[in-house]
Amino acid sequence: MTENILVVKNLHKTYPGEIPLHVLKGVSFSIKEGEFVAIMGRSGSGKSTLLHQLSLLDNPDRGEIIVGNKELTALGEKEKTKYRLDSFGYVFQEYALLPEFTAIEAVSLPLILQHYPMKESRERARKMLELVQLGDRADHFPSEMSGGEQQRVAIARALINNPKILFADEPCANLDSETSRVILDLFRKLNKELNQTIIMVTHEPEEEEYVDRVIHMKDGILQ
Ligand code: ADP
Ligand code: MG
Numbered sequence: 137m138t139e140n141i142l143v144v145k146n147l148h149k150t151y152p153g154e155i156p157l158h159v160l161k162g163v164s165f166s167i168k169e170g171e172f173v174a175i176m177g178r179s180g181s182g183k184s185t186l187l188h189q190l191s192l193l194d195n196p197d198r199g200e201i202i203v204g205n206k207e208l209t210a211l212g213e214k215e216k217t218k219y220r221l222d223s224f225g226y227v228f229q230e231y232a233l234l235p236e237f238t239a240i241e242a243v244s245l246p247l248i249l250q251h252y253p254m255k256e257s258r259e260r261a262r263k264m265l266e267l268v269q270l271g272d273r274a275d276h277f278p279s280e281m282s283g284g285e286q287q288r289v290a291i292a293r294a295l296i297n298n299p300k301i302l303f304a305d306e307p308c309a310n311l312d313s314e315t316s317r318v319i320l321d322l323f324r325k326l327n328k329e330l331n332q333t334i335i336m337v338t339h340e341p342e343e344e345e346y347v348d349r350v351i352h353m354k355d356g357i358l359q
Contacts, residue, residue: 141169141300141333142190147199149185159185160196161356167301172327172334174343177353183337184305186353190335191303192220203300221250225294227304231286233278233293239265240274243292250297264292268322284315291322295332302326304336308343320346 149160159182167173177183188194190201192208201208203223211219233242244261248254265271268288278286287307294302304323308316324346326332336347344350352359 138168138170140166141171141203142167142335143200143202144190145200145202147186147189147201148197149182149189149194150197159356160189160199163199163353163356163358165351165358167333167335170327170331170333171349172323172332172347173336174347174350175335175337175353175358176339176341176344176350179339181353182356183339183353187303187305187335187337191224191226191301192216193226221246222297223300225297225299225302227287227290227294227302227307229306229309231278231283231290233286233289235278238275238277239270239281239289239292242278242289243296246293246296260296261292264296265289267295267326268292282315283311284318287311287315287319288322291319291326295326295330300333302332302334304334306337306339308338308340316340316343 143166145164147160147163151157151159163186175183175186189196196209199209208216208219237245240258240261243264244257247257247260262271262274265274268291270285270288270292273281273285281289308319311319320343323334323336327334
């Protein structure tokens, strides 16, 4: 039987303000190791907010986030940062590539920042670029690549630390439908071949066919 890799219990998040916005109203669910799950819901329904809490980019007001046997909500800020770098990968709608770094520099940077030797970092980065079929683009800058290629560089970068969970927030929102299919096929391949657990936020119903399971977000809870 496959184990749960992520268990979320009764997660709440309110954005403060003159009129506080209660976005997550007791979200509970679990994800199994090796699952490819889509979180769907209308714009403004709180999908990104949920992903930010799960992936430790923000702190929920209450609730539990358990990955493996570790309760992440109990960690201090320093431990959370370390956990994020060691264990999570992120892909965003905007590829978030720095213009002055080539593809191989961008992909190796997370390892270099974690003090891996330069040579090993570049070798692993090159393998990752080959995995996303960009082996021939290693020395290209973002301005020399299409949107789909830039997103594949971002995916290679997200995978370089062998993340327990890959989080993707509307990764195809800036891409045409053909390029979106390339990216979704790549996620599917990574999921199948590497048994990579993936949690992807989307509001495109046609992306459902690529994933194992869809979780719907509405009115601050999952339905
Ligand atoms: P989705 O990703 O489903 O489109 P979001 O999680 O981005 O939705 O946003 C949910 C709600 O929270 C929206 O009403 C949005 O305006 C609001 N919101 C998002 N981020 C913040 C923030 N940092 N501060 C205040 N309100 C926010
Ligand atoms: Mg969003």
